[in-house]
Amino acid sequence: MATDIEGIKSVTLETIYDTPEGKLIQSCIQCGTCAGACPHGEYMDYPPRRIIKMLQHGLIEKVFETDSMLKCVNCYACMVKCPREIHLTEVILQLVKEQTIIRLPAVPPELQKALENNYRYGNPMGESGRKRANWVTTSSVPVRILSQNPEPVDVLWFVESYPSYHPRGQDTCRALAKILNALEIDFAILGNEEKSAGECGMLSYESGLAEALVDYNMSVFAKYKFNKMITTDPHALDAFNYRYKLYDFGYEAQHAILFIMQYHDRLKPLLKKTLGYSVTYHDSCCLGRHNKFYDEPRQLLQLIPGIKLVEMVHNRLNSICCGGGGGGMWLDTYFKSQNMERLSDIRVKEAIETGADILAVACPYEIPRFEDALKVAGYDKKIAVKDIVELVSESMED
Amino acid sequence: MSKTTGNTRTGFYICHCGTNIAGTVDVEKVVDYVSKLPNVVVAKHYKYMCSDPGQEMIQKDIRDQNLNRLVVAACSPFLHERTFRNVASQAGLNQFFFQMVNTREQNAWVHLDALASTEKAIDLARSAIFRVAFHKPLEQKKVPIHPGVLVVGGGIAGIHASLTLANAGKKVFLVEREPTIGGHMAMFDKTFPTLDCAACILTPKMSSVKNHPNITMWTYSEIESVDGYVGNFKVNVKKKPRYIIEDLCVGCLDCIDACVYKEPRFFDEFNQGLSKRKPVYIPFPQATPQLVVIDPETCIDFKSNKCKKTCVDVCERKAIDLNQQPEHKEIEVGTIIVATGFKPFDASGVPYYGYGVYPNVYTALEVERLINASGPTSGEVVMRDGSRPEKIAIIHCVGSRDKNTNLWCSRVCCLYSLKLAHLLKEHTHADIYNFYIDIRTPGKMMEEFYYRMAEEGTKFIRGRVADIYPDLTDEVHRRLIVKAEDTLISEIIKVPVDMVVLSTGLEPRADANDVRRMFNITCSTEGFFIERHPKLAPVNTFTDGIFLAGCCQGPKDIPDTVAQAGAAAAEALALIDSGFIELEPNTAFVVEVDCSGCKSCVPLCPYSAISYQEDKKKAYINEALCKGCGTCVASCPSGSIKQNLFEDEEIYSEIDGILNYTNIYEVSECC
Known part of the structure; x- marks a missing residue:
C-alpha cells in the first residue's frame, strides 16, 4: 500500500507509474492467471489481464465504456496467484474501479442507496444511529458502552454495522460478549457513537464518503483511552490496518478470532459442551487471502470438543468469495440482471457437498449471504451457517 | 608522497578498449595529467592495449626507456592482469613491478558523467603510480598437483565427467549419496528431442563407470569434510551401512x-x-x-x-550383515567436480493445483515412471483410481516463473511437457491439452520437435492455469476442471480432464547451502552454485580446483549437462596435466624476530594456514594454504605479520595517491 496520504488522494491513472505498485504492471507477462482466478472473470468484457495491457498501452478509456470493474468483488484471488506479485486488488484495480464508477451513466440503485445510507446514518442499511447498541439489552453479560462510562479500557471492540443491526449479526455480538466476559477481558464498545468504518465506501469505491467516515470515527477514538482494538468484521479490520493508518490511527486492530486465540489456554477449560458437528469453514477473503490468517480460525474450531473439521473443494488461499466484497453486497440485483451466477450460491453448493452440519464463517457479510443462498438452493434444513464465535459460545454452555 | 629508494622509472598505459573506456573517460586528458607526475617516464593511450601491437609497444618502452615499474589502466585484473604481467616479465621486468587499474568495470561502465569519470580515472591512476614505486620483486611458488579427482554426485553429469577423466588415465573417486548411480536421468522414460530411451543410453555408461579400472565408485556415501587447497585436497567420505557386504553380494535378489x-x-x-x-x-x-x-x-x-x-x-554367500557400521575413508585428490544435481519443485507448493489432494493430479516425474516399461505399471498409463485417462491436461511452469515460488524459468519443462504429450498420446490416445505461458524451445532441433508435437494434434492453450477442482456436477467421473484464461481469444475456459500433469520446475537441492560451505564455493540466493564467470569460466568456481557440472549450477537439459560435465573434466585435466600450480605471492609471512608467540592469529585464519612452532615459540604461516585475506596481518598485536603486495608502505602510498586530489581542469588550463 502507498504510505503517503496526499499520494492516495491525488492518484490518477496518469500517475500510476509513479507508485512502486504501479510500476509492477510493467513486469506483467500476460499469463491470464488473474482472469482465470477471478470469480467473475467470465462475465467481464475486460478481465484484469486485459486491463493491465490496456493500461500499458494507454487504452484504459475503453475499459470505462464497460462495467467490467463494477464486477470486481475485491476478493484478492487474482492478487495472491499473480506470478509477478502485482498488487492488483490493493492498488491497480481499485484505481480503475473508482474511475469506472465515476463514469457510469447510473450507479445501480441498490448500491447508490447503501452509499447514501452510510453517509446519512452511518450504516449501509439505513437504520437509525440511535439503535446501534440496542443488541446490548439482550446480551446475557454486561457490555460497557464508553459514552456512558468513559473510563480507560483495555480492549475497544469495534462492532460494525452488520453485527449491530442484522438479527444474525447480533447473535454473533452476544456470543462474543459472552466469550470476552468469560475470559475476564476488560472490554467496551462505542455504542451509538460508532459509525461504519467506511470499508464499503472504500471498496466500492467512493473515497469521499470513506474519508468522511474515517474523520468521524477518528474523532470518536480520540475521546477515549484504550490499548487495543478488536472487531469481528475483516473488512473493518482492513480499513483500520491499512486505511486508518494513513490518518495516524495508532493501534494494530485485531480480528476477534485472533484475539481469542491468544487466550486459548484459558479458553479451553471453558469449552465443556461437546458439539457433535461436522463443520466446514469458509475462509473470508480479507481474513484469509489478504491477511493470511488461514490456520487460526481452524485452530479455534478445533478447540471445541466434538467438532469434526471438513474442507470444501476450494479452501484457504483458493477459497471462493461470498460475493459481498467490493460493494457486491449491494449489487446482487445488478449482477442478476447481467445473468451472473451468484457466488454465494456456488459457495453453498460446495459446503453442502462436504456433508457438513455447519458452514462456519468469520465475517458478518457471510451469514446473511449464505443463509439467503441456502434458501434459494432449497437446502436450508441441511446445513446451518454460524459464525465461529457462536460455536465457541455454544460450547461454553453446560 | 613517501620517499622511495632508488631510481623509479614508471610507464603508464591507458587502454581505450574500443569505446568501452574511451567513450566515457577522456584518455588523452588522463595521459596528459599522468605524464606530469613524478617518476613517470612514459604515459600513453592506445586503442587495444591487450592486442599484440599494444603489448609490443609496452615491451619496447620498457627496454628503450629502462622502465622499472609498469601501470596499465584497462579492464578488470580478473581479465588481463596475467596478460600484462607476462608483458613485464617478457621484457625482463619482475612481473610484480606491475599494477593494474580497473578503468572499465569499476569506472567507465558504471558512470554516465564523463568529466567525473575522467577525474576518477586520474585518481586511480595516480594511486597506482604512487603504490607501484614500493613494489618488491616477488617469485611465485609452484606446488605439485595430486592427479586424483573427486566427483561428487553420480547423475549423468558426474558419470560423464568421471568417464572422461578415467579414460584420460586419471584416478577418479565418484561419490553418490543414493544406493545407485544414474540420478534423475535413470527415472526418465525417453529424452527430448530425439525420443531415445533414457535407460538405453544411460545404463551402458553406468556399467562403464562401475567396471572402469580408474574409477572408485562409492554409492550410498556422503562427503563429510574437505580440507586443503587446489592440487592437494583431503576429503573424508562416509560410506553409510547398506547392511550388505558389497564384496560378497552378487545381486541374486x-x-x-x-x-x-x-x-x-x-x-x-x-x-x-x-x-x-x-x-x-x-x-x-x-x-x-x-x-x-x-x-x-x-x-x-x-x-x-x-x-x-x-x-x-x-543368503548362501552370507552377504547380509545387520550389524554393519558406517565406514570412513580419507582420500587425497587434486581437483573436485561438484555435480550434485537438482530437486524437482514440490508441487504442493502451488496449493490451487491440488497435488496431494486429488489423486489424478500427477507430477511430470511420476508420469515418467508411469510411462516407463519398467515402471510401477509396466508402462501402462493407469491412474491411481485404476482408470485410464481420456483427456489429459499438462500444466507448464509449476514452480517456475512465479515470484510466489521460483522466479527463474526451469528451461527444460516446455520440452519435456511436449515429450510427455507425445508419449501420453502414444500410450493412451487421449486428448492432450498443454496450458502454457510461453513455449520456449531454444537449442538444436528443439523447435522442430515442437513443430512435430503440434502436428500430432496436441492442443495448446495460452494461459496459466488459475484453478483445478473436481466437477461436483459430474457424479460419475468427478473429472477435474482445469480453469484458465485462453489469453489468445480472451475467453475463460474450463476444461474437464481425467488426469492432470504438473510440469514442475527445477530447484537447488535442499542442502545446497551445506554443500557450498563444505567446498567453500558460492551459491546465489536461490541456491544454485555460482560459476566463476557466466561466459568465460562457466564450469569454474571461485575456489581454484573445484569445478561445477550439471543442474547444481542451474537448470539445464541433458545435452548441456553432458557438455558441461565434459568441460569440467577438461578443466580438471588441464590443471592436473600442468603438473603444478603457481600460487599468487600475496601471502602473509611472519617476521619472526618481532613475533611474541601470542597465538592470537592461529584461530583467526579461515584457511587453517597458521600453526604455532612449539620449538621456536613463533607463529608459522603455510604459504601454500594462505589465501592472502589479511585477517592475521590486521590482528597481529605486535605488527609482526606482513603480507606481500600489501605491505604498509604500499597501502599508505596508494591512499596518498587517492587523496592527492587536484582539479585537472584548472591544472590543464594554467599549464
Whole structure:
C-alpha cells in the first residue's frame, strides 16, 4: 500500500507509474492467471489481464465504456496467484474501479442507496444511529458502552454495522460478549457513537464518503483511552490496518478470532459442551487471502470438543468469495440482471457437498449471504451457517 | 608522497578498449595529467592495449626507456592482469613491478558523467603510480598437483565427467549419496528431442563407470569434510551401512523374495511412491551397483530386534550383515567436480493445483515412471483410481516463473511437457491439452520437435492455469476442471480432464547451502552454485580446483549437462596435466624476530594456514594454504605479520595517491 496520504488522494491513472505498485504492471507477462482466478472473470468484457495491457498501452478509456470493474468483488484471488506479485486488488484495480464508477451513466440503485445510507446514518442499511447498541439489552453479560462510562479500557471492540443491526449479526455480538466476559477481558464498545468504518465506501469505491467516515470515527477514538482494538468484521479490520493508518490511527486492530486465540489456554477449560458437528469453514477473503490468517480460525474450531473439521473443494488461499466484497453486497440485483451466477450460491453448493452440519464463517457479510443462498438452493434444513464465535459460545454452555 | 629508494622509472598505459573506456573517460586528458607526475617516464593511450601491437609497444618502452615499474589502466585484473604481467616479465621486468587499474568495470561502465569519470580515472591512476614505486620483486611458488579427482554426485553429469577423466588415465573417486548411480536421468522414460530411451543410453555408461579400472565408485556415501587447497585436497567420505557386504553380494535378489514381508508395502523412492518396495530392496532393475540395500527405517529387525531374519538365512554367500557400521575413508585428490544435481519443485507448493489432494493430479516425474516399461505399471498409463485417462491436461511452469515460488524459468519443462504429450498420446490416445505461458524451445532441433508435437494434434492453450477442482456436477467421473484464461481469444475456459500433469520446475537441492560451505564455493540466493564467470569460466568456481557440472549450477537439459560435465573434466585435466600450480605471492609471512608467540592469529585464519612452532615459540604461516585475506596481518598485536603486495608502505602510498586530489581542469588550463 502507498504510505503517503496526499499520494492516495491525488492518484490518477496518469500517475500510476509513479507508485512502486504501479510500476509492477510493467513486469506483467500476460499469463491470464488473474482472469482465470477471478470469480467473475467470465462475465467481464475486460478481465484484469486485459486491463493491465490496456493500461500499458494507454487504452484504459475503453475499459470505462464497460462495467467490467463494477464486477470486481475485491476478493484478492487474482492478487495472491499473480506470478509477478502485482498488487492488483490493493492498488491497480481499485484505481480503475473508482474511475469506472465515476463514469457510469447510473450507479445501480441498490448500491447508490447503501452509499447514501452510510453517509446519512452511518450504516449501509439505513437504520437509525440511535439503535446501534440496542443488541446490548439482550446480551446475557454486561457490555460497557464508553459514552456512558468513559473510563480507560483495555480492549475497544469495534462492532460494525452488520453485527449491530442484522438479527444474525447480533447473535454473533452476544456470543462474543459472552466469550470476552468469560475470559475476564476488560472490554467496551462505542455504542451509538460508532459509525461504519467506511470499508464499503472504500471498496466500492467512493473515497469521499470513506474519508468522511474515517474523520468521524477518528474523532470518536480520540475521546477515549484504550490499548487495543478488536472487531469481528475483516473488512473493518482492513480499513483500520491499512486505511486508518494513513490518518495516524495508532493501534494494530485485531480480528476477534485472533484475539481469542491468544487466550486459548484459558479458553479451553471453558469449552465443556461437546458439539457433535461436522463443520466446514469458509475462509473470508480479507481474513484469509489478504491477511493470511488461514490456520487460526481452524485452530479455534478445533478447540471445541466434538467438532469434526471438513474442507470444501476450494479452501484457504483458493477459497471462493461470498460475493459481498467490493460493494457486491449491494449489487446482487445488478449482477442478476447481467445473468451472473451468484457466488454465494456456488459457495453453498460446495459446503453442502462436504456433508457438513455447519458452514462456519468469520465475517458478518457471510451469514446473511449464505443463509439467503441456502434458501434459494432449497437446502436450508441441511446445513446451518454460524459464525465461529457462536460455536465457541455454544460450547461454553453446560 | 613517501620517499622511495632508488631510481623509479614508471610507464603508464591507458587502454581505450574500443569505446568501452574511451567513450566515457577522456584518455588523452588522463595521459596528459599522468605524464606530469613524478617518476613517470612514459604515459600513453592506445586503442587495444591487450592486442599484440599494444603489448609490443609496452615491451619496447620498457627496454628503450629502462622502465622499472609498469601501470596499465584497462579492464578488470580478473581479465588481463596475467596478460600484462607476462608483458613485464617478457621484457625482463619482475612481473610484480606491475599494477593494474580497473578503468572499465569499476569506472567507465558504471558512470554516465564523463568529466567525473575522467577525474576518477586520474585518481586511480595516480594511486597506482604512487603504490607501484614500493613494489618488491616477488617469485611465485609452484606446488605439485595430486592427479586424483573427486566427483561428487553420480547423475549423468558426474558419470560423464568421471568417464572422461578415467579414460584420460586419471584416478577418479565418484561419490553418490543414493544406493545407485544414474540420478534423475535413470527415472526418465525417453529424452527430448530425439525420443531415445533414457535407460538405453544411460545404463551402458553406468556399467562403464562401475567396471572402469580408474574409477572408485562409492554409492550410498556422503562427503563429510574437505580440507586443503587446489592440487592437494583431503576429503573424508562416509560410506553409510547398506547392511550388505558389497564384496560378497552378487545381486541374486534372493533376500528380497525371502523377506518376512510377503508383499512390498513401503514408499518406493525410485518410482516416486507409485509402487511399493520391501525393507530390503534394489532401487531399480538396472541399478548400479547391483547390490541390495536394507532400509533400517522399515526393517523389523532394526525396530524390534525380533525379526526371523529370513533374508540372512537365505543368503548362501552370507552377504547380509545387520550389524554393519558406517565406514570412513580419507582420500587425497587434486581437483573436485561438484555435480550434485537438482530437486524437482514440490508441487504442493502451488496449493490451487491440488497435488496431494486429488489423486489424478500427477507430477511430470511420476508420469515418467508411469510411462516407463519398467515402471510401477509396466508402462501402462493407469491412474491411481485404476482408470485410464481420456483427456489429459499438462500444466507448464509449476514452480517456475512465479515470484510466489521460483522466479527463474526451469528451461527444460516446455520440452519435456511436449515429450510427455507425445508419449501420453502414444500410450493412451487421449486428448492432450498443454496450458502454457510461453513455449520456449531454444537449442538444436528443439523447435522442430515442437513443430512435430503440434502436428500430432496436441492442443495448446495460452494461459496459466488459475484453478483445478473436481466437477461436483459430474457424479460419475468427478473429472477435474482445469480453469484458465485462453489469453489468445480472451475467453475463460474450463476444461474437464481425467488426469492432470504438473510440469514442475527445477530447484537447488535442499542442502545446497551445506554443500557450498563444505567446498567453500558460492551459491546465489536461490541456491544454485555460482560459476566463476557466466561466459568465460562457466564450469569454474571461485575456489581454484573445484569445478561445477550439471543442474547444481542451474537448470539445464541433458545435452548441456553432458557438455558441461565434459568441460569440467577438461578443466580438471588441464590443471592436473600442468603438473603444478603457481600460487599468487600475496601471502602473509611472519617476521619472526618481532613475533611474541601470542597465538592470537592461529584461530583467526579461515584457511587453517597458521600453526604455532612449539620449538621456536613463533607463529608459522603455510604459504601454500594462505589465501592472502589479511585477517592475521590486521590482528597481529605486535605488527609482526606482513603480507606481500600489501605491505604498509604500499597501502599508505596508494591512499596518498587517492587523496592527492587536484582539479585537472584548472591544472590543464594554467599549464
